[in-house]
Amino acid sequence: xxxxxxxxxxxxxxxxxxxxxxxxxxxxxxxxxxxxxxxxxxxxxxxxxxxxxxxxxxxxxxxxxxxxxxxxxxxxxxxxxxxxxxxxxxxxxxxxxxxxxxxxxxxxxxxxxxxxxxxxxxxxxxxxxxxxxxxxxxxxxxxxxxxxxxxxxxxxxxxxxxxxxxxxxxxxxxxxxxxxxxxxxxxxxxxxxxxxxxxxxxxxxxxxxxxxxxxxxxxxxxxxxxxx
Numbered sequence: 132x133x134x135x136x137x138x139x140x141x142x143x144x145x146x147x148x149x150x151x152x153x154x155x156x157x158x159x160x161x162x163x164x165x166x167x168x169x170x171x172x173x174x175x176x177x178x179x180x181x182x183x184x185x186x187x188x189x190x191x192x193x194x195x196x197x198x199x200x201x202x203x204x205x206x207x208x209x210x211x212x213x214x215x216x217x218x219x220x221x222x223x224x225x226x227x228x229x230x231x232x233x234x235x236x237x238x239x240x241x242x243x244x245x246x247x248x249x250x251x252x253x254x255x256x257x258x259x260x261x262x263x264x265x266x267x268x269x270x271x272x273x274x275x276x277x278x279x280x281x282x283x284x285x286x287x288x289x290x291x292x293x294x295x296x297x298x299x300x301x302x303x304x305x306x307x308x309x310x311x312x313x314x315x316x317x318x319x320x321x322x323x324x325x326x327x328x329x330x331x332x333x334x335x336x337x338x339x340x341x342x343x344x345x346x347x348x349x350x351x352x353x354x355x356x357x358x359x
Contacts, residue, residue: 133171135240135250136348138222140168142234142251143258147216147224154216159207164257164349169208177215182208230281230325233289236296248300249345255297256341257350263342263357275309275333276341281316284324294330304344309333 141147146157158168162182169179186204220226223237240251259278266272282290291311298308308330316327332338347354 132247132250133175134218134222135243135247136254137168137171138219138224138237138240139251139254139256140258140349141219141224142229143255145258147219147226149216149220149226154211154213156210156212156216156219157207158209159205160258160349161352162206163351165206165208167351168349172210175215177210177212179210180208182206231283231286233286233292235293236300241296241300245303248303250348252297252300252304253345253348256345257347257353260347260353262353263338273335273338275331276338277329277331279327279329281325281327283319284315284326287313287326287328290326290328294328298330301341301345305340306332306337306345307334309337 140158140160141156144159146155148155148157158165158179160168165182169182172179183206184204185207186202188202222239223234225232225234236251240248256278259280261274261277263276264274266274280290280293294308294311301307310331310333312329312331313326314329315324317325319325332341342357346357
């Protein structure tokens with residue numbers, strides 16, 4: 132169960148890099164949620180580094196020709212362990228820049244019991260799915276839930292391949308993706324255009340099944356709201 136939920140985070144906000152001299156796993160989130168991840172790693176026998184605040188500065192070139200300066204900071208920590216990295220490589224973790232990679236839900240997750248599938252999905256959604264909210268115009272209808280993935284335009288099919296594999300898992304919990312939208316977002320330094328693929332869950336029954344049967348892992352705030 133722990134491996135499935137750690138893998139879900141790597142597919143989301145985490146980063147996995149397997150190289151000869153620089154193999155590492157990076158985890159991102161709130162301090163509280165990162166402490167939960169650290170406890171899971173320790174239960175597997177691995178010692179994570181301390182949580183620190185990373186500041187990033189950069190410029191994003193939009194499709195419309197604008198330059199957006201991005202300045203932000205977020206808590207994170209790393210685990211520099213070649214054995215752990217080799218383990219997650221064997222488990223199907225995407226190695227490197229996920230925007231350029233081709234990947235889908237690992238086969239062992241697809242064949243696993245429902246409680247293992249739930250761990251993977253809930254952890255991924257803890258990173259990527261929007262927070263539950265109720266429409267202002269109606270106390271009985273939820274706002275649609277959305278998760279997005281980014282792919283370079285040439286690899287659009289790979290993005291849909293991952294969404295399809297995740298959709299198959301969700302259907303086992305009676306949760307369906309209502310529709311998918313795509314739009315060009317940014318231009319990378321090498322000139323490649325990125326697409327944002329947004330999967331929307333808008334059906335109330337699907338949303339309630341998601342809250343009741345899956346929820347969020349490694350996102351305590353979202354999970355508390357989903358329970359309410």
